[in-house]
Amino acid sequence: MKDQAPTAPQTVYLKDYTPFGWTVEDVHLTFRLAPESTRVLARIHFAPAPDAPKQDFFLHGEELTLISAKIDGVAVQPALTAQGLTVSVPDGPFLWEAEVEIAPIKNTALEGLYMSNGMYCTQCEAEGFRKITYYPDRPDVMSVFTVRIEGDAPVKLSNGNPTDSGEGFAEWHDPWPKPAYLFALVAGDLVNHPDRFITTSGKDVELNIWVRPGDENKCAFGMEALKKSMRWDEEVYGREYDLDIFNIVAVDDFNMGAMENKGLNIFNSSCVLASPETSTDANFERIEAIIAHEYFHNWTGNRITCRDWFQLCLKEGLTVYRDSQFTSDVRSAPVKRIEDVIVLRARQFPEDQGPLSHPVRPESFQEINNFYTATVYEKGAEVIGMLKLLVGDEAYYKALDLYFDRHDGDAATIEDWLQVFEDSTGRDLSQFKLWYSQSGTPRVAVDETFEDGRYTLTLRQHSPDTANQTDKKPQVIPVAVGLLSPDGTEVAPTTVLELTENEQSFTFDGLTEKPVPSLLRGFSAPIVLERTTTAQEKTFLLAHDTDSFNRWEANRDLARDCLLAMIVEGAGPDQDWLDSLTKVLRDDTLDPAYRALMLGGPSNSDLAQVLFERGHTPDPDAIYDASETLAQYRAELWVDLLPRLAAEARVTAPYAPDAEQSGKRALGGAVLALQTRLDGGKAAQAQFDTADNMTLQLGALAQLVRAGQGEAALATFYDQWKDDRLVMDKWFGLQIGALPPAEAVSRASALTEHADFTMRNPNRFRATLGALAGYHAAFHQADGSGYRLLSDKLIALDDLNPQTTARMCSAFQTWTRYDDNRRSLMKAELERIKAKPKLSRDTDEMVSRILNA
Ligand code: PHE
Ligand code: ZN
Numbered sequence: 051m052k053d054q055a056p057t058a059p060q061t062v063y064l065k066d067y068t069p070f071g072w073t074v075e076d077v078h079l080t081f082r083l084a085p086e087s088t089r090v091l092a093r094i095h096f097a098p099a100p101d102a103p104k105q106d107f108f109l110h111g112e113e114l115t116l117i118s119a120k121i122d123g124v125a126v127q128p129a130l131t132a133q134g135l136t137v138s139v140p141d142g143p144f145l146w147e148a149e150v151e152i153a154p155i156k157n158t159a160l161e162g163l164y165m166s167n168g169m170y171c172t173q174c175e176a177e178g179f180r181k182i183t184y185y186p187d188r189p190d191v192m193s194v195f196t197v198r199i200e201g202d203a204p205v206k207l208s209n210g211n212p213t214d215s216g217e218g219f220a221e222w223h224d225p226w227p228k229p230a231y232l233f234a235l236v237a238g239d240l241v242n243h244p245d246r247f248i249t250t251s252g253k254d255v256e257l258n259i260w261v262r263p264g265d266e267n268k269c270a271f272g273m274e275a276l277k278k279s280m281r282w283d284e285e286v287y288g289r290e291y292d293l294d295i296f297n298i299v300a301v302d303d304f305n306m307g308a309m310e311n312k313g314l315n316i317f318n319s320s321c322v323l324a325s326p327e328t329s330t331d332a333n334f335e336r337i338e339a340i341i342a343h344e345y346f347h348n349w350t351g352n353r354i355t356c357r358d359w360f361q362l363c364l365k366e367g368l369t370v371y372r373d374s375q376f377t378s379d380v381r382s383a384p385v386k387r388i389e390d391v392i393v394l395r396a397r398q399f400p401e402d403q404g405p406l407s408h409p410v411r412p413e414s415f416q417e418i419n420n421f422y423t424a425t426v427y428e429k430g431a432e433v434i435g436m437l438k439l440l441v442g443d444e445a446y447y448k449a450l451d452l453y454f455d456r457h458d459g460d461a462a463t464i465e466d467w468l469q470v471f472e473d474s475t476g477r478d479l480s481q482f483k484l485w486y487s488q489s490g491t492p493r494v495a496v497d498e499t500f501e502d503g504r505y506t507l508t509l510r511q512h513s514p515d516t517a518n519q520t521d522k523k524p525q526v527i528p529v530a531v532g533l534l535s536p537d538g539t540e541v542a543p544t545t546v547l548e549l550t551e552n553e554q555s556f557t558f559d560g561l562t563e564k565p566v567p568s569l570l571r572g573f574s575a576p577i578v579l580e581r582t583t584t585a586q587e588k589t590f591l592l593a594h595d596t597d598s599f600n601r602w603e604a605n606r607d608l609a610r611d612c613l614l615a616m617i618v619e620g621a622g623p624d625q626d627w628l629d630s631l632t633k634v635l636r637d638d639t640l641d642p643a644y645r646a647l648m649l650g651g652p653s654n655s656d657l658a659q660v661l662f663e664r665g666h667t668p669d670p671d672a673i674y675d676a677s678e679t680l681a682q683y684r685a686e687l688w689v690d691l692l693p694r695l696a697a698e699a700r701v702t703a704p705y706a707p708d709a710e711q712s713g714k715r716a717l718g719g720a721v722l723a724l725q726t727r728l729d730g731g732k733a734a735q736a737q738f739d740t741a742d743n744m745t746l747q748l749g750a751l752a753q754l755v756r757a758g759q760g761e762a763a764l765a766t767f768y769d770q771w772k773d774d775r776l777v778m779d780k781w782f783g784l785q786i787g788a789l790p791p792a793e794a795v796s797r798a799s800a801l802t803e804h805a806d807f808t809m810r811n812p813n814r815f816r817a818t819l820g821a822l823a824g825y826h827a828a829f830h831q832a833d834g835s836g837y838r839l840l841s842d843k844l845i846a847l848d849d850l851n852p853q854t855t856a857r858m859c860s861a862f863q864t865w866t867r868y869d870d871n872r873r874s875l876m877k878a879e880l881e882r883i884k885a886k887p888k889l890s891r892d893t894d895e896m897v898s899r900i901l902n903a
Pocket of ligand 1: 173308309
């Protein structure tokens with residue numbers, strides 16, 4: 051019954067949604083754990099759902115060996131397929147009992163029940179529960195779970211509250227009805243970092259972070275982040291925690307970042323374990339954000355879940371939005387906004403302008419795992435941000451209260467979500483809803499006139515065709531605008547223009563001089579602003595804009611334009627821009643973190659993206675060369691400024707991963723990169739030799755490798771950290787990212803042969819091959835060696851781990867943008883992957899969509 055021939059990939063459509071024909075009254079599961087042969091006993095009460103359409107009784111189930119099945123105590127013989135079972139059932143309520151056998155030790159896909167370093171753990175989102183037992187594995191089927199775990203592992207955890215335990219067993223009961231994707235079980239030899247939290251209403255909650263012995267000294271930061279998140283959600287959204295216990299478990303082998311299982315969050319160990327010696331500032335910030343994200347899901351995702359997987363953005367867009375708010379509050383709001391936009395442009399824009407483009411709420415899929423995308427998450431969060439901007443803060447929180455009130459315990463839809471806003475604000479959101487159904491990045495062009503003290507802005511929107519979508523309608527685009535007078539004072543504070551037509555004009559009266567507009571402040575909508583303007587205007591904004599995002603944006607535009615001129619016209623660096631930037635860098639009233647961001651420019655792939663948007667064929671070598679030339683020029687230009695900035699960036703206090711110190715270290719890191727171009731690695735070597743935290747150590751190592759001086763340091767670093775798997779991931783990735791492009795490919799290839807490389811650990815695979823795929827000039831080597839190496843490894847990984855393989859195929863999503871040579875090389879690799887025998891459904895869908903470009 052296990053070896054059914056896989057059927058051809060099936061497409062699932064949003065429009066076909068039908069409710070399940072039964073409700074699940076309760077679920078009792080018993081696990082008898084054994085690596086090769088775990089038995090799962092299920093006792094489930096079903097009752098006919100009065101309003102559901104008539105249907106056969108079908109339960110999902112994959113890769114299960116059915117031992118026995120009973121209905122109301124009588125043995126039955128269900129009809130089995132590779133997807134599940136059907137069986138005839140009584141007209142009324144009945145008890146379903148099934149015993150199945152699974153082999154967690156053989157589960158390399160890391161979906162369902164699997165083993166990681168001898169520890170049992172589960173991953174059920176999106177459709178992994180069907181690999182544990184037969185069940186209606188869909189998010190709109192919610193039930194109360196009681197779980198008994200039998201086995202000799204000292205620690206045995208599941209969702210909800212512990213109810214009983216003794217020699218060889220533990221029992222858990224989760225009183226909150228939940229979909230199966232939120233089920234979790236963990237059993238192993240684990241140690242905990244305990245704490246407690248008293249909620250506003252006085253509930254005493256036990257908190258634990260569970261880790262492998264030896265990692266207990268890396269939990270304190272995560273625990274603080276958890277308590278901060280719990281407090282923040284009470285204060286800002288009025289949401290309290292709802293169980294007696296909250297457990298977090300760190301797992302080494304995990305496909306994603308972390309998972310919000312009810313009361314038992316499971317984390318990729320890279321997203322929870324932290325110490326100054328082994329984690330960078332960026333790691334700390336990310337860990338804090340992910341802990342918050344998963345915790346916030348308790349309300350946005352768990353208490354209110356999704357009706358079906360098309361509604362994924364209902365929980366993910368909102369929860370990303372909430373975690374961004376949290377990070378803005380506990381760190382720096384301007385810095386966080388800039389960081390978010392950098393990520394959006396780097397990941398979501400290319401996705402939305404290529405073959406993988408899809409709406410925030412997709413309308414069809416083959417494999418839902420392929421839709422955990424930047425569009426659903428990051429653009430989904432931007433949509434919430436726009437909604438909040440349009441209705442205002444007060445109305446937003448009022449609407450959220452209504453949402454929690456009205457839909458607590460529901461599996462909801464985007465329609466439900468928008469209805470709440472319509473009901474509480476009286477606003478018609480039908481046009482706004484297009485943000486959920488129309489894919490693509492809208493473009494907004496700007497014209498201006500000034501006459502008799504009246505300044506007029508004319509905005510025109512246009513949404514290019516995308517994969518499977520043409521003839522787009524105009525969307526509601528909130529464009530936040532401020533006006534500056536030529537002397538630099540703000541004459542009109544930020545106002546939000548609502549662009550709803552294809553073309554629309556907005557006027558500002560009573561001005562004495564033609565103002566300079568600061569457009570799309572705070573990046574108020576996820577669009578491309580097409581404004582042809584002078585470099586002087588941008589330089590002016592760089593010097594005077596009161597909106598910190600747009601000040602940064604002006605600099606980024608200037609950096610981009612400078613590089614584009616160097617690439618396309620062979621121009622030299624733009625001295626006027628650099629002079630203005632110098633002033634900003636010298637301004638020690640500005641946050642070091644902000645100045646560090648000012649030192650960053652568009653990445654090579656950002657430049658490729660802009661070149662493509664403007665009708666050019668990006669040349670990866672030319673992009674790389676121009677970026678290197680500009681960096682060298684800047685280093686020489688700032689030879690006197692660098693030591694001064696380095697001094698400002700110095701931290702004398704004991705290490706803390708807070709916003710202030712990490713801002714300084716970020717500035718110091720950017721300065722060291724330039725300094726290394728002048729001193730050949732002297733300063734970097736000194737920093738490497740004395741560093742007492744990973745941020746400084748790794749920063750120095752990267753510069754040494756970049757300067758061609760890194761081999762000894764790489765060896766030292768290896769010896770120091772070879773037993774720490776998370777630090778070793780950094781070692782794998784760093785050298786690939788820091789070597790010149792051609793060497794990076796051969797180094798990546800060599801590293802896949804290293805004794806510490808393994809295909810079985812997604813972190814290690816991503817550290818190595820992801821570093822290659824993320825290094826534009828290396829991946830796009832004209833001889834195709836980068837493409838070839840990645841596809842070789844993806845083909846090998848597909849049998850083990852389809853989910854990670856499929857996600858990493860997106861490295862090829864921009865293939866049609868490049869020259870004929872690179873196009874045909876990439877196409878050949880995509881076809882080679884596509885032709886692999888027994889290609890997984892995940893990878894097949896991704897490669898087919900990409901090839902369809
Ligand atoms: N739901 C998780 C999150 O965003 C992500 C995830 C999806 C993890 C699928 C595992 C599998 O928080
Ligand atoms: Zn999430």
